[in-house]
Amino acid sequence: MKRYSAMALLRAGLTGQRGWERAWRDPEPKPHYEVIVIGGGGHGLSTAYYLAKVHGVRSVAVLERGWIGGGNTGRNTTIVRSNYRQKPLHDLFDFALGLWEGMSDALNYNVMFSPRGALFLGHSDADMTQLAQRGDALRCSGIDAELMTPDAVHRLVPLLDMSPDARFPIHGGLIQRRGGTARHDAVAWGYARAADAQGVDVIQNCEVTGLVMAGGRVTGVETTRGTIGAGRVGICVAGNSGPVAAMAGLKLPIEAQTLQAFVTEPVKPMIDTVVMSQSLHCYISQSDKGGIVLGGDPDQFPSYAQRGLPIRLEKAAAEAIALVPALSRLRMVRCWSGTTDMSFDGSPIISALPVDGLYLNGGWCYGGFKATPGSGWCYAHLLATGESHPLAAPFSFDRFATGATIDEAGVGFMPQLR
């Protein structure tokens, strides 16, 4: 792998941009790998990278049915933060945040991680109590959290409607200054390039259509490019977890749902932090290109349509405009959807499955982008050693039977209520 650097860029600029090599190979599948990861999203690719880099497992293939990063990795609103209330969640996400902070250097790829702050607004006394509790819980775990007065919030985001008769009056906020956004495609490409350099085969246009079983154990996968043998198989397919698990006759505590996002025409910098809310499901940030990126609720019923309900966009837009009235002047230029893997308690599953040799990383709902490096780190540990990484141990497949669920929203075990 030729290293990218300012010097290399300058040299190529003076020589007509010739001589760049491709970022990763386009290999033919080999007959057998030690580990096969199904799904070339950020989670699958980071898993492969850490398998090779941390555990020295280099006989690894990532099989992607389309192009890498074409799933939820390339469709999300790129918010990265670790300020969850529940300890197992914030420990895992904060470990991931630490990896985000060094990711561009580690991968020699600019993932444009931008720690511009992740702000939750509070709209009532009850909201502020909850935000204060969450902040306390975070600080007890050594994670940065700062409760903000309305004045401080206003100074940070001057375009917010701070008037007392605003539709959603602003009583203050909780900010995680280390949170922010990143360039989603670059995350997939950066991990693919770095994994490839470690000897991992990143194989695109290769859909897994079945699992090969022998003696109650998974020994390989059937694909659109032939049968490939494997010592261990890791599912990492986000919204498609159900159909892939069904290949092993398994049912999961997961239901697929559509989640949408949309973006406005690009404008000059107007919001330089990520704005979210304790009571509303609306999140606002500005991309480096200038578009205001907005997201809202999922459709709240099972769907693989990758096309969501217009009323969800309308609601998110209405909430965003109520918070930042200036947004009403912008035109929306694009909307899109992804199929999210909604788990029953809203938390992920990183676990062995009840079939030997088969593992699952899924159930990230609509919050898994921020976990990408941590998820891959823990999944690589599981696939390399057969043992759960301590940070991932609470996210077991059997926690629904034992009752040890991790329910951040506190709404009970229903995927459509997340």
Added chain:
Amino acid sequence: MMLIDCPYCGERAQAEFTYERTLDSIVSLDMPVEEVLARLFSRANPRGEDRELWRHTFGCRQWLVLRRHRRTHAIAAVDPYAPDDPE
């Protein structure tokens, strides 16, 4: 599936209805605990048709059974929910 044909009210906008769960995840109090767990906490989650319990929450409030395709949203049938029917 922007319109759902409620057997009691006729065609109404999807926004009037709420999804509850799949028909095979309904439990009764006399089931063995293993079956309750299996029904409550696992789903076939097919990329195709399933039978689902919905409610016309912002209309007649009746429970309904939809046979619905999860990729195309085509609804093959909407029936009143009859709890005693074997599914």
